[in-house]
Amino acid sequence: MKGTSMAPTDKFIAENTFRVRYAETDAMGVVHHASHIVYFEAGRSHYARVRGHDYAQFERSGYFLLVAEIHARYAKAAVYDQLITVRCWIDEMKSRSVTFGYEIVDAESRETLVTGTSKHICIEKSGKVVPIPMEWRAWGQE
Amino acid sequence: MKGTSMAPTDKFIAENTFRVRYAETDAMGVVHHASHIVYFEAGRSHYARVRGHDYAQFERSGYFLLVAEIHARYAKAAVYDQLITVRCWIDEMKSRSVTFGYEIVDAESRETLVTGTSKHICIEKSGKVVPIPMEWRAWGQE
Amino acid sequence: MKGTSMAPTDKFIAENTFRVRYAETDAMGVVHHASHIVYFEAGRSHYARVRGHDYAQFERSGYFLLVAEIHARYAKAAVYDQLITVRCWIDEMKSRSVTFGYEIVDAESRETLVTGTSKHICIEKSGKVVPIPMEWRAWGQE
Amino acid sequence: MKGTSMAPTDKFIAENTFRVRYAETDAMGVVHHASHIVYFEAGRSHYARVRGHDYAQFERSGYFLLVAEIHARYAKAAVYDQLITVRCWIDEMKSRSVTFGYEIVDAESRETLVTGTSKHICIEKSGKVVPIPMEWRAWGQE
Numbered sequence: 283m284k285g286t287s288m289a290p291t292d293k294f295i296a297e298n299t300f301r302v303r304y305a306e307t308d309a310m311g312v313v314h315h316a317s318h319i320v321y322f323e324a325g326r327s328h329y330a331r332v333r334g335h336d337y338a339q340f341e342r343s344g345y346f347l348l349v350a351e352i353h354a355r356y357a358k359a360a361v362y363d364q365l366i367t368v369r370c371w372i373d374e375m376k377s378r379s380v381t382f383g384y385e386i387v388d389a390e391s392r393e394t395l396v397t398g399t400s401k402h403i404c405i406e407k408s409g410k411v412v413p414i415p416m417e418w419r420a421w422g423q424e
Numbered sequence: 425m426k427g428t429s430m431a432p433t434d435k436f437i438a439e440n441t442f443r444v445r446y447a448e449t450d451a452m453g454v455v456h457h458a459s460h461i462v463y464f465e466a467g468r469s470h471y472a473r474v475r476g477h478d479y480a481q482f483e484r485s486g487y488f489l490l491v492a493e494i495h496a497r498y499a500k501a502a503v504y505d506q507l508i509t510v511r512c513w514i515d516e517m518k519s520r521s522v523t524f525g526y527e528i529v530d531a532e533s534r535e536t537l538v539t540g541t542s543k544h545i546c547i548e549k550s551g552k553v554v555p556i557p558m559e560w561r562a563w564g565q566e
Numbered sequence: 567m568k569g570t571s572m573a574p575t576d577k578f579i580a581e582n583t584f585r586v587r588y589a590e591t592d593a594m595g596v597v598h599h600a601s602h603i604v605y606f607e608a609g610r611s612h613y614a615r616v617r618g619h620d621y622a623q624f625e626r627s628g629y630f631l632l633v634a635e636i637h638a639r640y641a642k643a644a645v646y647d648q649l650i651t652v653r654c655w656i657d658e659m660k661s662r663s664v665t666f667g668y669e670i671v672d673a674e675s676r677e678t679l680v681t682g683t684s685k686h687i688c689i690e691k692s693g694k695v696v697p698i699p700m701e702w703r704a705w706g707q708e
Numbered sequence: 709m710k711g712t713s714m715a716p717t718d719k720f721i722a723e724n725t726f727r728v729r730y731a732e733t734d735a736m737g738v739v740h741h742a743s744h745i746v747y748f749e750a751g752r753s754h755y756a757r758v759r760g761h762d763y764a765q766f767e768r769s770g771y772f773l774l775v776a777e778i779h780a781r782y783a784k785a786a787v788y789d790q791l792i793t794v795r796c797w798i799d800e801m802k803s804r805s806v807t808f809g810y811e812i813v814d815a816e817s818r819e820t821l822v823t824g825t826s827k828h829i830c831i832e833k834s835g836k837v838v839p840i841p842m843e844w845r846a847w848g849q850e
Contacts, residue, residue, distance in 0.1 A: 300726065304753065304763075305600055305746040307593035309483075309646055314589050315491040316461040320731040323458070327730065327789065337730075338789040341451075349457040352496045359490075362593055363753065363764040442584065446611065446621075447604040447742055449735035451788050456731050462589040469588065469647065479588075480647040504735050505611065505622040593767075599775040600749075603742040625735075632785075633741040638778045 288397045289369055289385045293424055298328035299367045299389050302360055312359035318396045319352060322384045325368030326400070329382070335417055345415065347402035350379070354398035365389040375422020377413045379403050430539045431511055431527045435566055440470035441509045441531050444502050454501035460538045461494060464526045467510030468542070471524070477559055487557065489544035492521070496540035507531040517564020519555045521545050572681045573653055573669045577708055582612035583651045583673050586644050596643035602680045603636060606668045609652030610684070613666070619701055629699065631686035634663070638682035649673040659706020661697045663687050714823045715795055715811045719850055724754035725793045725815050728786050738785035744822045745778060748810045751794030752826070755808070761843055771841065773828035776805070780824035791815035801848020803839045805829050 289295060306317035330337045337347070360366055366386055373383035379401060386396040404414040413419075431437060448459035472479045482489070502508055508528055515525035521543060528538040546556040555561075573579060590601035614621045621631070644650055650670055657667035663685060670680040688698040697703075715721060732743035756763045766773070786792055792815055799809035805827060812822040830840040839845075 301750075301753070303746060303750050304592055305598050305749055308588055309591035309593070309595045310488055310490075311593045311595075315494060316458045316465075316589055319458040319461055319494075320729060323731055324727075324729050327727070331789075336789060338787075341788075346452055348452075348501075349498055351498065352457060352461075352494070354494045356491055356493065361764075362767075363757075363762060443608075443611070445604060445608050446734055447607055447740050450730055451733035451735070451737045453735045453737075458731055462587060465589055466585075466587050469585070473647075478647060480645075483646075503622075504625075505615075505620060594772055594774075599778060600742045600745040603745055603778075607742070630736055632736075633782055635782065636741060636745075636778065636780045640775055640777065643774075 293371045295369050295371045296329035296332045297367050297369050298325050302364045304362050307362050321368050325370035326382045329370040346405050350403050351401040356396050358395045360395050372421050435513045437511050437513045438471035438474045439509050440467050444506045446504050449504050463510050467512035468524045471512040488547050492545050493543040498538050500537045502537050514563050577655045579653050579655045580613035580616045581651050581653050582609050586648045588646050591646050605652050609654035610666045613654040630689050634687050635685040640680050642679045644679050656705050719797045721795050721797045722755035722758045723793050724751050728790045730788050733788050747794050751796035752808045755796040772831050776829050777827040782822050784821045786821050798847050
């Protein structure tokens with residue numbers, strides 16, 4: 283499975299490409315594993331933006347997506363200055379929760395570096411769990 | 425399951441207590457979910473130290489524990505300056521890999537905030553997968 | 567000047583001791599320079615707490631200390647797992663701003679690793695610059 | 709001075725534009741001040757790349773630029789998802805040290821958010837201070 287793309291073929295996939303920063307590496311000489319969790323986040327921010335409803339606007343509307351669960355599998359290390367692409371899609375959309383899927387690949391070779399998912403619960407400012415607004419929910423049907 | 429401890433009762437558990445830093449929070453007003461992954465790491469560093477073989481020494485001996493997989497489930501948000509305890513134990517020890525289990529709790533109320541696991545592969549400097557040194561492997565038998 | 571303490575002798579100094587985390591290092595094998603800025607912050611949080619008015623409570627009262635300026639001078643690298651002490655004091659207290667001074671030392675040898683200052687402006691939630699509450703301002707007179 | 713560009717008019721300035729990540733914000737709702745130090749670093753990595761000698765290659769040649777000093781002045785807060793531009797130039801080039809200048813601006817309005825400098829010492833792997841290689845030193849003469 284190492285290095286094999288797990289990305290779906292029937293879903294919209296947003297791709298966000300950027301370079302690894304030095305601060306994101308650690309003493310092992312490679313990207314620290316928590317940095318990839320931040321890359322996932324950059325990937326889903328980008329997903330929302332290219333789908334037409336950015337997450338900043340979502341929060342300004344009074345909604346938040348709480349992170350309920352994170353899973354990441356590391357196949358190959360990334361290094362400083364490497365050009366990487368975060369591929370992000372909707373893995374599962376429910377009325378009150380959404381799961382994003384991710385694949386981080388080398389931007390040039392397309393080799394898989396990390397795969398993962400993140401599950402989020404939709405809440406209001408008060409903390410109450412609420413249905414995800416319809417324009418976002420439509421993404422799950424593609 | 426929310427708020428219920430998942431920690432084992434038959435294993436050595438190391439506890440590391442510290443305060444949440446402001447830099448570890450995000451615009452939602454709570455600790456960013458990637459910060460908990462760093463807390464897990466602080467927990468397993470502490471585990472190794474209290475078991476008598478710190479990870480810094482492990483690396484100086486020419487070994488590294490590569491992160492192969494991370495899983496985290498978020499039950500309750502932590503906030504700036506909160507005193508939290510990372511509880512860490514060996515979930516599974518194999519010849520070439522080790523899985524740590526974690527539970528982050530409020531240091532006073534003992535309420536569960538986050539639970540998770542991390543799986544690591546033992547490598548040499550060259551990148552070759554090798555058996556975990558015996559003094560570390562003994563931890564899996566308790 | 568390298569390695570020489572710049573700390574004042576006539577002021578209250580709060581000391582906060584903790585270990586360097588792996589995530590705070592970079593590919594050069596030492597602590598990343600931005601991590602020290604976070605250590606400064608941990609130092610001033612600790613300062614406020616030991617002086618009897620923690621910063622979390624300060625924010626709950628409706629005040630914020632905006633960072634206006636940061637300066638850091640790096641004398642010696644810190645490494646993973648090193649036990650370090652952040653020494654923090656009030657460098658200058660004015661009605662609407664406060665400057666903290668810092669010295670990060672090795673917790674055992676007391677060798678100076680980093681020195682610095684941070685200047686903060688007191689604002690209300692609205693963003694309006696306001697006088698620092700009196701109980702905080704008293705710290706400047708020692 | 710707030711909001712006024714401090715950038716030189718007679719030097720090469722590299723511009724690196726990207727969006728603020730959620731993880732880079734803090735509970736005050738804005739970008740944490742240490743994140744800007746990482747943005748500076750992204751700016752100088754970009755500077756080196758566009759000048760034809762990237763920093764990754766510099767390290768592979770056996771050289772490192774140790775951070776000796778950091779200064780930052782914060783004029784205006786940046787927020788999640790804001791498109792920002794890090795402008796970076798050589799402030800001063802000496803035989804064994806180099807000082808970079810920075811200005812972070814809103815990518816659209818060009819309003820100044822943060823200004824700063826970072827001073828670096830050139831070392832070999834052994835830690836010995838050495839002259840900066842000639843092809844880099846030429847940048848100081850423009």
